[in-house]
Amino acid sequence: MAASPSESETLLTPSEVAALFRVDPKTVTRWAKSGKLSSIRTLGGHRRYHEVEVRDLLNGIPVQGTVD
Amino acid sequence: MAASPSESETLLTPSEVAALFRVDPKTVTRWAKSGKLSSIRTLGGHRRYHEVEVRDLLNGIPVQGTVD
């Protein structure tokens, strides 16, 4: 049985994603707001990103249907 | 086991690469478009270059199979 993909996923902080792309953390936030990158919100409002999605993006694999 | 080369690599901005080669950033872009230099893209379309590859090129070590 396949569990929901939303669970058991390693989450990355904005600064970690920023380091992988060599951009500013604010830029990653901008990507999330634009819907270019899906994001989870902590109860305090901070964003967390799926590692698998980020790594796919780094490898040039486009991801679809991701709205913040 | 060889992991994806896109991971765990320090990336350089176009201007940083340009400074290392003492050329205009536009020239670095042309190298990437020609496939002479591999590059990844930010979600906004800006290019980032692998530092190790740039270092090798600076040392006269040719790199193969790099298509923009």
Place this chain on the structure above:
DNA sequence: ACATAGTAGGGTAATTAGGGTA
């Protein structure tokens, strides 16, 4: 409750992409 580091938010300057040209 306190301290440190990271993040959200808004606003402004600096880079970059892309085409065309010298």
Place this chain on the structure above:
DNA sequence: AGTGTCCTAATTACCCTACTAT
């Protein structure tokens, strides 16, 4: 063929203060 420069539009970086994460 290869590089530098000019242009506009888009993207990204840095400034700040307040709030969250640990």
